[in-house]
Amino acid sequence: MPKVGVACSGGGYRAMLSGAGMIAAMDNRTDGANEHGLGGLLQGATYLAGLSGGNWLTSTLAWNNWTSVQAIVDNTTASNSIWDISHSILTPGGINIFKTGSRWDDISDDVQAKQDAGFNISLADVWGRALAYNFWPDLYRGGVGYTWSTLREADVFKNAEMPFPISVADGRYPGTTVINLNATLFEFNPFEMGSWDPTLNAFTDVKYLGTNVTNGKPVNKGRCTAGFDNTGFITATSSTLFNQFLLQLNSTGLPSFIADLAADFLSDISDNSDDIAIYAPNPFKEADFLQKNATSGIIESDYLFLVDGGEDNQNIPLVPLLQQERELDIIFALDNSADTNDYWPDGASLVNTYQRQFHSQGLNLSFPYVPDVNTFVNLGLNKKPTFFGCDATNLTDLEYIPPLIVYIPNSRHSFNGNQSTFKMSYSDSERLGMIKNGFEASTMGNFTDDSDFLGCVGCAIIRRKQQSLNATLPAECSRCFTNYCWNGTIDNRSVSGIGNGDYSSSASISASNGASSSGSSSTRKQNAGNAFVSYSNLNTNTFIGVLSVLSAVFGLI
Incomplete structure (x- = not known):
């Protein structure tokens, strides 16, 4: 069976x-x-990765016992509705200032309790508690005691009834503020957190984050900390871009007693810590089991600082899914970035991930050739699904044959899906309109724009297996690849109004170059210690059913 991954981009509630x-x-x-x-x-996907707003989506589904979007939609008007974002996260009670005050009082108490227990806090703690009420409304105080590692005990996870979820954040070295393509990229999964990058290449059990360790062993033998891996906190870690939104709590637009409360628990957090989540004690402190090129800035510090996973301008969490050890055949890259002046994607996330393989952090990565962002826009590749890396024989100069990428950008169908990243409240009708438009963007308008699109997706899914077996595909697949695969055409005429994403431009130094740049990569990555890289979805019956449908359409199998 082909191995499938899905990557959900950042972009706030829009994403x-x-x-x-x-x-x-x-x-x-x-x-x-x-x-x-x-x-x-x-149902046939093995991995599901999310970043920032995309991680709000994946974490909501995974940590609500693998609920469905349909179930959330069906429950829209209920008092305990998931994603009830009709009011801003700053004023969850709307005109009911007492509800808002009570909510922030609870959040203040929860964050203070963490500090009283001896842990460092930042705005990410506040943000995580605030978000959690929207994602886990049935849990006491938004899941104040709900942990990330809990999922590995859930039947839906143990029985592989769901994909393996991954959240992505970027590392920030102590004393620095710049994030670029060489930033250390961290992943969180139900078992571990850590990085595949050469600057770390190590993982630690997520359940015991908060334990004071040296070289991976507890300083106090036999004593470990549990509960640090709060689900809201890890979800917030991937979206710390929005910490600046919380600074508006000091706004005079709020009732004075709420503003005073906000000022009280934000007053001790310094400006240069606005966008970080603090993981201390550092789980990688003084580790001597790392590769020789591990960065001393990580292992020598008492603190591990993590920031929004899109701050390196790789706003689609592709890197964890590209690891050769995970052996993916195809990745569906869902791009809801706001790269243009009108808040549409322009392909910059793909370009930056392509470029990363030629930087020091990407020595062990492979990513198929993609064009520059001007070409993305000029050829309309940012308005419809496009396949990249269709022909493996053209990718042999890369470190290894990467997965085929099915790029699905946000585009307008029945609703204006290009909402601002910082739009923090949606009416019920807006919420449903956004979801409906996303459905249409990923299906060529419910197949009205192309009735063969389902079959073409099937062709893409089995493409890597077909080429490795030197099998022949029917003519229908050839037509699909002609229609959907980028054929190498470049049209890099300058386009105005692009390259204006939500994150700092410092990371996008190469976003205009795309496949026009070349480089070399070397040094195979050793196993990073993640015992679960080969997690396999055992429940393949449904996916086999999908392939059977494709068989009926094109005679593929």
């Missing part, structure tokens, strides 16, 4: 809601997904 529609189109639990969508694809 969460539009991405939800795209995910819903792949889920056979969604009404109409089997007739007008890619139903069953999600």
Whole structure:
């Protein structure tokens, strides 16, 4: 069976809601997904990665017992509705100032309790507690005691009824503020957190974060800390870009007693810590089991500082899914970035990940050739699904044959999905409109723009296996690849209004170059210690059913 990954980009609630529609189109639990969508694809996926707003989506689904977008939509008007974002996160009670005051009082108490227990706090702690009420409304105080590692004990996870979820954040070295393509990229999964990058190349058990360790062993023998891996905190870690939004708590637009409360628990957090999540004690302190090129700035510090996973301008969490050890055949890259002046994607995330393989952190990565962002826009590749890396024989100069990338950008169909990243409240109708438009963006308008799109996705899914077996595909697949695969055409005429994403431009130094640049990579990555890189989805019956549909359409199998 082909091994499938899905990567959900950042972009605030826009990415969460539009991405939800795209995910819903792949889920056979969604009404109409089997007739007008890619139903069953999600059931056949092995990995599901999220970053920032995309991680709000993936974490919501995974840590609500693998609920479906359909179930969330069906429960929209209920008092305990998931994603009830009709009011800003700053004023969750709307005109009910007492509800808002009570909420922030609880958040203040929760964050203070962490500090009283001896742990460092930052705005990420506040942000995580605030977010959690929207994602886990049925849990006491938004899941104040709910931990990331809890998922590995859930039946839906143990029985492989869901993909393996991954959250992505960037490392920031102590005393620095700049994030670029050579930043250390961290992943969180239900078992571990750590990095595949050469600057660390190590993982630690996520359950025991907060334990004071030296060289991976507890300083106090036999004593470990549990509970640091709060689900809201880790979810917030991947989206610390929004910490600046919390600074508005001091706004005079809030009732005075709420503003005073905000000032009280934000007053001790310095400006240069606004965008970080603090992981201390540092789980990698004084580790001597790392490779020789590990960065001393990580292992010598008492603190591990992590920031929003998109701050290196790789706003689609592709790197964890590109690891050769994970052996993926295909990745569906859902891009809900706001790269243009009008808040549409322009392909910059793909370009930056392509370029990373030629930097020191990407020595062990392979990513298929992609064009520059001007070409993305000029050829309209940012407005419809496009396949990259279709022909493995053209990729032999790379470190290894990478997965085929199915790029699915946010585009307008039935609703204006290009909402601002910092739009922090949506009415019920807006919420449903965003989800519906995302469904349509990932299905060529429910196949109205191309009735063969489902079959073409099937061709893409089995492409790597077909080429490795030197098998022959039917003519229909050849037509699909002609229509959807980027053929190498470049049109780099300058386009105005692009390259203006949510993150610092410091990371996008190469975003205009795309495949026009070349470089070399070397040194195979050793196993990073993640015992679960080969996690395999055992529940393949549904996906086999999808391939059977494709067989009926094109005679593929």
